[in-house]
Amino acid sequence: MEAMNVNLGTLRKILWLTSELKSVCSPKKKMGKPLATLVLGLISMSQLWEGVQCNGLELHAPNSVSVQKGLCVAIPCSFTYSHPSFTNADTLNGYWYESGKQHAWNPAFATNDGSKEIAQDARGRFRLSDKLEEGNCSLFITDAQESDQKAYYFRIEKGRGRYSFPNKISVTVTADNNQTLTCRVTCSSESASPVIREERIYLNVKYPPQRPRISGKLIHKSGGEKNLTGLSQTEAQEGDSLQLRCEAEGNPLPGVTWVHRSHSKPEQSPSENPLTLLSVKQQDMGGYTCRAQNTEGSSETTFQVYMAYSPKVCSQSNTSCWKEGDGFRCNCSICSYPRPEIQWVVDGEIMEGSNKEMEVTSWYKTDEATSTLLFKEAQDGRHSVLCRGNSSSGETSVNIVFYSLKARILTESTVVPFLLGLSLIK
Structure with missing residues (x-):
């Protein structure tokens, strides 16, 4: 047994290489020929084979298989279709469906029928053998997901001949690593006993950290x-x-x-x-x-x-007033936890909302509130602008006094704390 370290990308390519392998058996006839199978899966794969025959319609496949999440598996399957209903010249189509779901109303998981809808979570990952006419119904699954864990059944259609095989294959998706990968080739013929060859490789799949x-x-x-x-x-x-x-x-x-x-x-x-x-x-x-x-x-x-803490000015440089057009704009940023609410008071009057003369805009982060006060018209003279921040942890305010001299604004600001809602301004 050899040890092998591979990443998921390399491992997923292994499955597709199996489809390029040529058959190691010489077929005796087109229909009902013994199938040379190559199984790629974990050693924990349950190879419990089941065969069901019904007047020339017979299918051989394992009852159950197990595959590690993110890896690939080839499920060997062979069938015969010598029933008179399938001797017409029409195209033979094969379909893998979820067990318990009506084929007429549900999408297939794998098929060679281009007109049949494919289940969304199976697209690009499930594939039916391209040797269907030779009796090969093997199912290939790559990048196995937890949603793939269900039972499946196989159905064939050829002109008016239609048949759903009663066999059910259960797929189990595991999360284990450090398993043994088994490649098994079975060659059989009508005149000789089957020959089985297998190779086992210790599998160590490397993958990036999952979310901590x-x-x-x-x-x-x-x-x-x-x-x-x-x-x-x-x-x-x-x-x-x-x-x-x-x-x-x-x-x-x-x-x-x-x-x-x-x-x-x-x-x-x-x-x-x-x-x-x-x-x-x-x-x-x-x-x-x-x-x-x-x-x-x-x-x-x-x-x-x-941590709960009382309101305070987040950044002194982000709290000031400046001339904008004919009017002026003031900005104030207060931090606390829980997050504070900001209120503007201009010359003793509370400013809220928006109108044709002024506009208040606020936005918030987890423990920070920032608000802008815009006066759209000229405000000459001396004005007192109070930015008040309050939360359940307390209250603080920033008093900005500015003088509008038409062309420019002179400002001075003072941080004034509030205790229990009582202002210390005198």
Whole structure:
């Protein structure tokens, strides 16, 4: 037995090469000839053969086969069709259908009949032998998927001759790797005993990491803990502790790294797994991305950690007023968790919505709100513009005082906190 390392792309090509192999048996006659079969599958394939005969109509095929997800399998099948109904000169068509489904109302999974609809999930992956006239009804499946796991039956049509063989072939799709691949050739004739040859190869399929799975727990400083398995985010309080574990399937076994992204500090790459954060602080908030990588590729998943904090100005440079046309525009950006709402107050009057004189536009991120106030007409003189941000965590405001001197605007801004809704402005 030989060991072989292959990737999925190479393995899928193996199946198609089997169709180029010439028969190792010399046929005795056209109809009902013994079939030289080549089986490509896993050693776990259940080769339980079944033959059903009905007045010159007979089919030989295994009861069940097993194939690993993403791999390919050739299901050997031979049949005879010497019944008088099939002796006409019309074209012989073969069809593989899902067991239990009426052929008249359902698409085929594989056929040589160009007018027959093919099931959507079988297109480009299921193929019927191109030697149908010689009694070869073998079915080839590439890139096996979980949806392929079902029973199938074979049907032939030739002019007025039509027959569905009662045999059923069950296909099982597994997720196992490190199996033994078996190539088996069976040669038989009417005058000699069958000759069987087979070669086994240990299969080690390399594939890129699947999407990482994150599990873990949040340990509350007040006692108790929260299971984070299956979640993509959590909300922590300052002083809580967090443990995140990342796991990913792949061959070779993927290496795992963590990347932390936040507003308050540049990207960091902790190396430990599980990732442990003791007594979390506000700067620990953000996205924790697990990256899994091996020689075949990479994949990643992000877990978000939120912490409640009071509203504050996200960027002083993004909060100001400037002249625009005959009027002026002010911009304000407030951050907090939960996300804040922004309200504009100009010279003591609350500005909301839009009209012919002014327009308020706002947009939001997870823990950031940005709003723009536009006055479309000239506003001469001194004006006080208050940008107020509030959430369930608290409230803050930015007071912008500007003087309109026709050609330009002079501004000065002050950040003013609010405590329990009480303004500190005097």
